[in-house]
Amino acid sequence: MITLSDVQVKFDQxxxxxxxQLEFESNKTHVLLGPSGCGKTTILRLISGLLKPTKGExxxxxxNITQIEQKDRSSLLGFMVQEGGLFPHLTIRDNIxxxxxxxxxxxxxLKTRLKELVEMVQxxxxxxxxxxxxxxxxxxQRAALIRALILDPPVLLMDEPMSALDPLVRMSLQKSLKVxxxxxxxxxxxxxxxxxxxxxxxxxxxxxxxxxxxxxGSFEEILKNPATEFARDFINSQVPLV
Amino acid sequence: xxxxxIVFFLCSTIFAKELPTITVGSKPFTEGYITSEIIAQIIxxxxxxxxxxxxxLGGTGVVFSALENQEIDIYPEYTxxxxxxxxxxxxxxxxxEIQKALEVKSMTTSESFGFNNTYxxxxxxxxxxxxHLVSMSDLKNFQTIKGGFSHEFLxxxxxxxxxxxxxxxxxxxxxxxQHALAYEALKNKQVELIEVYSTDAKIEKFNLRILKDDxxxxxxxxxxxxxxxxxxxxxxxxxxxxxxxxVGKIDTREMxxxxxxxxxxxxxxxxxxNYFLNIKSSGESxxxxxxxRPLLIEHLEMVAFSxxxxxxxxxxxxxxxxxxxxxxxxxxxxxxxxxxxxSLALLCFLxxxxxxxxxxxxxxxxxxxxxxxxxxxxxxxxxxxxKLKEYSQILGMSSLEKIFHVELPLASRHIMSGIxxxxxxxxxxxxxxxxxxxxGLGDLIVSxxxxxxxxxxxxxxxxxxxxxxxxxxxxxLLDLIVIPRGLRIGEx
Numbered sequence: 218m219i220t221l222s223d224v225q226v227k228f229d230q231x232x233x234x235x236x237x238q239l240e241f242e243s244n245k246t247h248v249l250l251g252p253s254g255c256g257k258t259t260i261l262r263l264i265s266g267l268l269k270p271t272k273g274e275x276x277x278x279x280x281n282i283t284q285i286e287q288k289d290r291s292s293l294l295g296f297m298v299q300e301g302g303l304f305p306h307l308t309i310r311d312n313i314x315x316x317x318x319x320x321x322x323x324x325x326x327l328k329t330r331l332k333e334l335v336e337m338v339q340x341x342x343x344x345x346x347x348x349x350x351x352x353x354x355x356x357x358q359r360a361a362l363i364r365a366l367i368l369d370p371p372v373l374l375m376d377e378p379m380s381a382l383d384p385l386v387r388m389s390l391q392k393s394l395k396v397x398x399x400x401x402x403x404x405x406x407x408x409x410x411x412x413x414x415x416x417x418x419x420x421x422x423x424x425x426x427x428x429x430x431x432x433x434g435s436f437e438e439i440l441k442n443p444a445t446e447f448a449r450d451f452i453n454s455q456v457p458l459v
Numbered sequence: 460x461x462x463x464x465i466v467f468f469l470c471s472t473i474f475a476k477e478l479p480t481i482t483v484g485s486k487p488f489t490e491g492y493i494t495s496e497i498i499a500q501i502i503x504x505x506x507x508x509x510x511x512x513x514x515x516l517g518g519t520g521v522v523f524s525a526l527e528n529q530e531i532d533i534y535p536e537y538t539x540x541x542x543x544x545x546x547x548x549x550x551x552x553x554x555x556e557i558q559k560a561l562e563v564k565s566m567t568t569s570e571s572f573g574f575n576n577t578y579x580x581x582x583x584x585x586x587x588x589x590x591h592l593v594s595m596s597d598l599k600n601f602q603t604i605k606g607g608f609s610h611e612f613l614x615x616x617x618x619x620x621x622x623x624x625x626x627x628x629x630x631x632x633x634x635x636x637q638h639a640l641a642y643e644a645l646k647n648k649q650v651e652l653i654e655v656y657s658t659d660a661k662i663e664k665f666n667l668r669i670l671k672d673d674x675x676x677x678x679x680x681x682x683x684x685x686x687x688x689x690x691x692x693x694x695x696x697x698x699x700x701x702x703x704x705x706v707g708k709i710d711t712r713e714m715x716x717x718x719x720x721x722x723x724x725x726x727x728x729x730x731x732x733n734y735f736l737n738i739k740s741s742g743e744s745x746x747x748x749x750x751x752r753p754l755l756i757e758h759l760e761m762v763a764f765s766x767x768x769x770x771x772x773x774x775x776x777x778x779x780x781x782x783x784x785x786x787x788x789x790x791x792x793x794x795x796x797x798x799x800x801x802s803l804a805l806l807c808f809l810x811x812x813x814x815x816x817x818x819x820x821x822x823x824x825x826x827x828x829x830x831x832x833x834x835x836x837x838x839x840x841x842x843x844x845x846k847l848k849e850y851s852q853i854l855g856m857s858s859l860e861k862i863f864h865v866e867l868p869l870a871s872r873h874i875m876s877g878i879x880x881x882x883x884x885x886x887x888x889x890x891x892x893x894x895x896x897x898x899g900l901g902d903l904i905v906s907x908x909x910x911x912x913x914x915x916x917x918x919x920x921x922x923x924x925x926x927x928x929x930x931x932x933x934x935x936l937l938d939l940i941v942i943p944r945g946l947r948i949g950e951x
Contacts, residue, residue: 265853288855302850306868306943315864316854348945 218243219264219372219404224273226259233259234428237273241421243371246398246405248415248436251425252451257408260425261374264406266290277372292320295365295373295403300381301357303349303364310345313364320368327367334363337400339393355386359393366401373398375407379414391417412455416440424448478509481694484522484531485514487894488909489728490576490658493717494535494682494709496732501704502533505697513816515905517894519544521807523685525815525896527564532690537576537680541568554683565688570706571681574714578612578677579657580670586651587668594671598628606633607641607650617678625676657711660718669711682709709735747918751903755922758899761892762885762930765821769828770878776829777836777874778862787837794833797826802888806895820889820897827888828881835877839870871942879934886927890919900926 219241226233233256241247249257262268264275266287274283282290303312310331317327335342340359349357358378365373378394379387395418398405407418415422416436424432424439424447432444443449481502485495492514499510513531516522523545525531541561542551551557558567580595582604587593592601612618613635623629630652636644641653642661655662657669684701691698709717717735720726726734776794780787797805802823809819843866851865867874893901903919906912939947 266855267849267852286855287852288857291853291855296850296853298846298850300846302846304847304850304865304869304945306871306945308945319854319856319860319864348948350945350948 218276218278219406220276221260221263222274222276224263224270224275226263226268227271232428237428239423239430241404241406243278243404244402245420246407246418247421247423248419249406249408249423249425250410250412250415250451251431252410254427255425256428257425258376261296261376261406261408264372265294265296265374288319291316292368293370293372295368295370297358297361297365297373297375297378299377300354301349301361303357303361305349308346308348309340309352309360312349313345313360313367316364316368322368330367330369331363334366337397338363353386354382355390358382358390362394362397366397366403371404373403373405375405377408377410380409380411394418412440412452424451426451479507480511481508481533481690481697482511482513482531484516484525484534484896485512486519486522486534487515487517487905489660489718489721490714491535492728492906492909493721493731493735494572496728497705497735498533498535498684498701500732500736500738501701502697505700507694507697513896515893515902515909516815516896517803517807521810521815521895524810526566526685526687528811528814529687530814530816530896533684533686535572535682536568536685537682538568538571539577539678539680541683541685543678552679554681562688567686567688567691569684569702571683572705572709572714573681573707574658574709574711575679575681576656576658576714577680578618579655579672580652581645581655581662581667582652582670583645584666584668587670592670593668594673595622595626595676596673598626598630598670602629603632604630604652605650606630606652607636607644608633608654609637609641610635612654622676626674658714658718660715660722663715663719664723682714704736751900751918751922754898754900754902754919755926758886758889758901758923758926761817761820761824761889761897761899762882762926765824766828766878766882766885768821768825769832769881772825773829773832773877773881774836774867774874777833778840778866780833780837781840781866782858791830791834791837794826794830798830802827802891803894806891810895815896817897819895820892820899823892824885824888828885831877831880831884832874833877835873835880836870839873840866842873843869868943869946872938872946875934875938875941879931882930882934883927886923886930890923 221237221239224237225235239260249260251257259268263270264282266282270283274281276282277293282293303309304315307315313331314324314327317324335345338359340356340363344352344356344360349360352360361378379390382390391414398418405418407414409415419436422434422436422439423430426447432439432448439448440452443452483495483499483502485491495512495514499512502508503510513525516525516531519536519540522531522534523536526534536545538554538557541557542548546557546560548560551560554568554570561567582592590601591597598604608619613633619633634650641650641655642665644650645653645667646665655667655669661667662669684705713735717731720731720734721728776790780790800808805823805826806819809822813819813822847865847869851861856864889897889899890901890904892899893905900919900923903915904923907915907917907919
């Protein structure tokens with residue numbers, strides 16, 4: 218369980234969050250929905266350690282992760298960003314192994330794990346020797362997913378990992394992701410603005426608007442009973458015009 | 460066998476210790492080279508010490524401060540230069556007065572070699588004999604003689620006008636012309652009287668006669684040996700032989716002849732010195748490659764070592780600048796400042812600090828090499844995609860891990876091009892290092908300029924240009940090794 222306890226985030230005079238209280242249950246997929254600038258990415262940055270809360274604490278189970286070293290934190294959290302964030306000077310294999318090397322993990326173990334993940338995520342093993350620039354967007358995201366999983370962290374944070382892909386590639390990646398989520402039983406927090414993705418993945422959905430949780434529940438619940446006017450508008454804006 | 464080698468090694472080091480070295484300096488013009496070479500050969504023949512030659516040092520300031528800092532032990536100088544340029548006391552006339560004034564600096568001179576290298580008036584030998592015109596006082600009877608003088612001589616306060624007053628003469632038929640043209644004008648009878656430097660080789664070539672300065676108007680520039688008092692004390696035998704063989708032994712005609720040997724007859728400096736010392740010149744072959752090779756190696760050494768130092772320090776400073784924004788502008792400003800100092804000036808500034816020869820050359824080349832490397836490292840790191848920087852933060856990399864896993868590899872293209880720029884600049888700047896006795900291909904350029912011999916200049920300039928090209932391509936190849944393949948394929 219990830220708990221954000223009474224978190225405040227302030228930039229100079231601007232308050233993004235105040236008294237934010239959130240729990241993410243373990244081994245489930247949580248989807249943060251909302252328009253740009255609503256603060257959904259900020260929540261991921263807070264959990265990942267890129268951003269320090271001005272007030273409040275963040276717990277992973279009983280562990281207060283606001284206090285621990287970033288390196289220790291990075292072994293608990295896999296992070297996947299929009300365009301992969303793969304290092305262009307490293308091969309795909311070296312990119313994937315880098316977190317393991319930084320944590321001084323045994324190389325043979327890492328390689329075994331790499332092999333398993335490549336199979337599960339359906340990355341062509343030939344791509345391991347290529348450089349990021351030689352791969353298509355979908356393949357790059359598969360590689361980025363493997364990198365996020367290589368240390369076997371209990372938590373997977375995903376910041377719009379599919380928004381830059383074309384629909385067919387996106388669909389195939391979505392399927393792979395679902396397989397991974399089900400098999401590995403990770404606590405996943407996925408940020409997106411697409412209702413489709415939310416409906417496809419979410420055990421629990423959170424609709425955010427300017428630093429506030431507008432509604433929380435199962436996707437169907439939000440879809441059927443929008444709690445606020447904003448929730449209604451947000452849902453209606455994405456209903457296909459048939 | 461091993462023991463024999465060890466014994467041999469010990470003996471050789473002991474032997475080497477027993478023979479100290481004397482470093483002989485010279486100024487960068489023919490007469491300076493010749494007289495210094497004569498001094499060097501005499502010392503070698505005495506055998507009290509080994510001789511190191513640091514010839515062609517750039518001018519009085521450089522060569523004298525080298526002597527003061529004991530970078531060189533001995534060199535030939537002119538009395539006029541000592542009193543006016545070194546001691547800045549114009550009233551010192553005689554050599555004993557000069558020696559006395561030099562005592563505060565713990566230095567001394569020999570007596571005069573005999574010749575006097577000063578301004579003089581010259582005319583054709585046959586004309587002089589025909590008209591019985593032999594001294595400057597005689598000019599009173601030839602006030603309509605056609606004179607051709609340099610602008611400088613005509614304009615200087617202690618030049619033409621002072622001379623006219625001193626001898627109470629009035630030469631009305633005078634034209635001003637470039638010094639180099641005056642000889643030709645005299646030969647073609649456009650003028651009859653010109654001003655010359657009294658030991659100029661062309662005096663011999665054009666068969667001129669110098670008018671005797673019978674009322675002592677022109678200042679005396681008598682050649683003497685300039686050295687420290689401790690040198691005289693340390694090498695009494697060498698000093699005695701030097702003075703025996705030189706004092707009063709080179710008169711003006713002899714010096715003209717020696718200059719002519721080199722400048723007009725194409726003899727080497729060594730051959731001219733041998734000629735004076737009555738040593739048969741060994742048939743030295745001056746194979747171009749034999750002459751260029753050691754200098755090329757020396758040149759390459761200077762470029763390589765200064766570049767390695769500049770690379771290490773430059774990258775560290777560049778990384779430092781990228782980490783601490785506050786220092787960034789400061790570091791870039793300081794390294795940029797070095798770049799604006801003209802290279803020859805920087806080399807000269809460094810002499811009092813680190814002496815002459817290789818040390819100031821290394822320091823100067825290092826300083827020149829810094830800026831491109833620092834700037835490119837800094838801007839290379841600055842231009843890294845912020846998303847990648849963020850990802851290295853997510854991974855919890857330490858500063859060092861960030862530098863080695865992310866920043867340096869991603870900035871490698873920038874850094875390499877900075878190093879390449881520095882290398883090419885340094886090949887060129889190294890040629891100037893010859894002026895302060897550091898050697899390298901610049902030696903050939905300096906002595907070529909001195910002897911006005913284009914072949915020698917090109918022997919230095921062409922290899923140095925080729926070296927710059929070679930280094931450029933060497934770095935293109937090095938790029939393939941240093942810059943990660945993932946970045947290179949991205950650029951094609």
